[in-house]
Amino acid sequence: xxxxxxxxxxxxLSQVVIGQNRHELKTDLVLPFFQATHLSYEFIxxxxxxxxxxxxxxxxxxxNYYLPDNAIEPSRVAFPAKQQVLIATIAAKYYFxxxxxxxxxxxxxxxxxxxxxxNRDHTYRELYIDQYGGGSANNLNRQHNRQLRLAAGLxxxxxxxxxxxxxLEACIGxxxxxVKKLYDDVxxxxxxxxxxxx
Numbered sequence: 001x002x003x004x005x006x007x008x009x010x011x012x013l014s015q016v017v018i019g020q021n022r023h024e025l026k027t028d029l030v031l032p033f034f035q036a037t038h039l040s041y042e043f044i045x046x047x048x049x050x051x052x053x054x055x056x057x058x059x060x061x062x063x064n065y066y067l068p069d070n071a072i073e074p075s076r077v078a079f080p081a082k083q084q085v086l087i088a089t090i091a092a093k094y095y096f097x098x099x100x101x102x103x104x105x106x107x108x109x110x111x112x113x114x115x116x117x118x119n120r121d122h123t124y125r126e127l128y129i130d131q132y133g134g135g136s137a138n139n140l141n142r143q144h145n146r147q148l149r150l151a152a153g154l155x156x157x158x159x160x161x162x163x164x165x166x167x168l169e170a171c172i173g174x175x176x177x178x179v180k181k182l183y184d185d186v187x188x189x190x191x192x193x194x195x196x197x198x
Contacts, residue, residue: 021101024050026169026195035060040193047101048094050108056087063118086115089189091155091173100161107156112175112189114149151175151187161197169193 022045028038040054063083091110095102157171173189 021197024167024195024197026167026193029192029194031056031058034058038191038193040195042093042102042195044102047098050091050093050095050102050106052089052091052093052108054087054089054091056089057084059084061085081118081120083119084117086117087189088113093155095159103159103161103167105156105158106171107154108173109154110152110173110175112149112151112153112187114147114151114187116147116149118145118147148179149177149187150179151177153189155189157191165197167195167197169195 022043024040024042024044026040026042028036031038036056036058038054038056040052042050042052044050061083063081089110089112091108093102093106093108095104095106097104153173153175155171155173157169159167159169161167170192172191175187175189177185177187
């Protein structure tokens with residue numbers, strides 16, 4: 001009897017999880033022009049709700065590396081460096097109107113975690129010795145620095161279904177850093193994405 005009672009629940013759950021038009025894969029159309037890439041997956045449990053996870057990766061950014069022992073001084077010395085950032089987000093989205101399930105205008109909230117890696121320029125050692133006349137082995141041999149940022153924010157956007165499976169989505173999010181400042185107290189995520197619903 002218990003098995004018979006559970007059967008309708010299992011059938012309903014399977015329809016929600018593996019049902020058609022409840023999953024989306026999306027990528028940003030603009031980011032490749034800025035040496036970045038993006039991929040997101042959205043699960044649509046109801047016609048009005050979407051749960052989305054995303055990954056961004058941007059490489060070869062121009063930046064500076066500041067000496068650890070001078071980090072609090074206004075006149076600190078900056079050394080040239082290359083930077084990469086990996087961003088992971090999870091968002092909940094609510095769709096107001098419904099020309100199709102989970103489409104049209106939406107608002108949402110998200111959590112965001114950034115990992116910024118700064119790689120020292122190959123001339124760092126020479127610049128450091130020239131500036132300070134030497135230094136500790138720890139400073140001279142350090143090749144990169146990592147900074148972590150955790151933030152929460154709100155987003156707004158619009159999704160249009162193109163045909164049976166394809167979609168186009170534009171949105172922007174603004175978030176506030178939740179932990180000790182490492183970089184960017186306030187940041188944003190503008191997106192223009194194409195996707196496939198299945």
